[in-house]
Amino acid sequence: MIIAEEVQNESQKKEFLEFPARLYQHDKNYIRPRNIDIEDVFNPEKNKFFKNGECVQFLFKNKQNETVGKVAVFVNETYEQKQPTGGFGFFDCINDQETANFIFDHCKNWLQQRGMEAMDGPINFGERDKFWGLVIEGFVEPLYGMNYNFPYYKDLFENYGFKIYFEQLCFSRSIFAEVSRVFTVMHTKHSKNPEISARPMTKDKLGKFAKDFTEIYNRAWAAHGEGKCMEESKVLKMFKTMKPIINEHISWFVYENEKPIAMWMNLPDTNQWFKYLNGKFGLWEKIKFLWIKKFKKNEKMVGLVFGVVPEWQRKGLEGYMIWEGTQHLRKHTDFKVTEMQWIGDFNPKMIKIAENLDTTVTRKLATYRYLFDQNKEFERHPML
CATH class of the missing domain: 3.40.630.30 (Gcn5-related N-acetyltransferase (GNAT))
Structure with a gap:
């Protein structure tokens, strides 16, 4: 049995920050983000997106009261898509599909109650320059502000039914x-x-x-x-x-x-x-x-x-x-190395510029989308 707890008190806020550190403690490529960078996302005085949106953090506990996952789920009126689309991010989970499905269902239900018809993730309750996307190739040390995750996260998402809305390509070259x-x-x-x-x-x-x-x-x-x-x-x-x-x-x-x-x-x-x-x-x-x-x-x-x-x-x-x-x-x-921040696969002009700079793709992230009506045709991000 899994229980969802809304993050409200200081103890829960601390656990939201500490759970990933425990989860990734043996992963040599994991770099813990600064607490302040994450806390600012959930601070209405620091994050302008609260003016046109709502964001809630959740912890997920097993019957032993151990944290097995966490997520932030949100709606943002400025996030204009073909259908009303909510988002979730700061997702972390043990390697267990049942637990992941519970978290995804929880996000889906929360968003449906607010009139959403789809959800994108993992994304940020903010701009695309930080905490956006799931690593699917190139599991190396993340750049500042870039998400990092275990390879098994890709299976957790896709087994649930998420599809790639767009890929995020990172280009690099040796100096x-x-x-x-x-x-x-x-x-x-x-x-x-x-x-x-x-x-x-x-x-x-x-x-x-x-x-x-x-x-x-x-x-x-x-x-x-x-x-x-x-x-x-x-x-x-x-x-x-x-x-x-x-x-x-x-x-x-x-x-x-x-x-x-x-x-x-x-x-x-x-x-x-x-x-x-x-x-x-x-x-x-x-x-x-x-x-x-x-x-x-x-x-x-x-x-x-x-x-x-x-x-x-x-x-x-x-x-x-x-x-x-x-x-x-x-x-x-x-x-010795220069790396460009990600470029969406929907932006061929920028990709061509990156390629012309003698770079190679060194990692990929993905922005996933899940349509609540599974009979509806899935469309990828339109090309620019």
């Missing part, structure tokens, strides 16, 4: 891998143009780079796929938040007579430091983090955004920028 000849040829070509220059992003000029980032991003991506315009003030706020972890050798901007025309934004993978903190980030952990950051080599960086303004696309400018930046960071950093 010291051979660079495409096309890149080096384009680098030689554009290097001869005195109007073209490349420079790394520095902490002392965050205002300038925020302005340049906003201009490039909005021109390159605003009308591309699901791109949204960004405001300079919000970009600057984001840059200031990232300032403690910005590496001044790995984010690059290209200019034509001082006019920003391209960017390649990267950050160190902070999970390579956070994995030593066991999910905590109090005063002592912050001191420890600074010590680790100073003395522990971080060999993995994460590609955040890559963009070229329309009039410079398909002219090899990305080759110039990538090779200019790569030569520099090989000399001045310890990074």
Whole structure:
């Protein structure tokens, strides 16, 4: 017999955080997320999605009162789909189909009571940049903010009847891998143009780079796929938040007579430091983090955004920028691998860009969907 408990008191909130740590304690690839990053998702004062949605956390106990699973289930009015669709995330479960089915049924019933006709998971009660998707290939250390799970989770989902709504592809390449000849040829070509220059992003000029980032991003991506315009003030706020972890050798901007025309934004993978903190980030952990950051080599960086303004696309400018930046960071950093955040399989243009950067797919996640009316035709995410 399994009992569902709604998470309400401090003891239950703690157990929601501690259960995965026990479940994955022998998995060498598991990196415990920071408690604060998970707690903020469920804090109405920190998560804007509570303004247009509802989210509840649950623990699942066996007859010995042992935790055997957990989940968060939610509805979000801004999550517009073909049919009313709810979501669930932060799913963890022992390797038992009956237990998983009980959790999935519980989510289904909760969502049906709120008028939903389908459920997606595991997803976040928030943006897609964190805690989104189930790992189905490439069970290696997760990047910061990325989900991680046992391989058996895929069977738990699919045996219940979930189908893949879309796959999330993660691309990676070695910093010291051979660079495409096309890149080096384009680098030689554009290097001869005195109007073209490349420079790394520095902490002392965050205002300038925020302005340049906003201009490039909005021109390159605003009308591309699901791109949204960004405001300079919000970009600057984001840059200031990232300032403690910005590496001044790995984010690059290209200019034509001082006019920003391209960017390649990267950050160190902070999970390579956070994995030593066991999910905590109090005063002592912050001191420890600074010590680790100073003395522990971080060999993995994460590609955040890559963009070229329309009039410079398909002219090899990305080759110039990538090779200019790569030569520099090989000399001045310890990074050995760069990995891009996931790209949906419904976005062939972005996938083509990733492939053109000499990357390979190193892991896949999946966003699953379950239609409550199983007689209804299942449709995958529409192509962009």
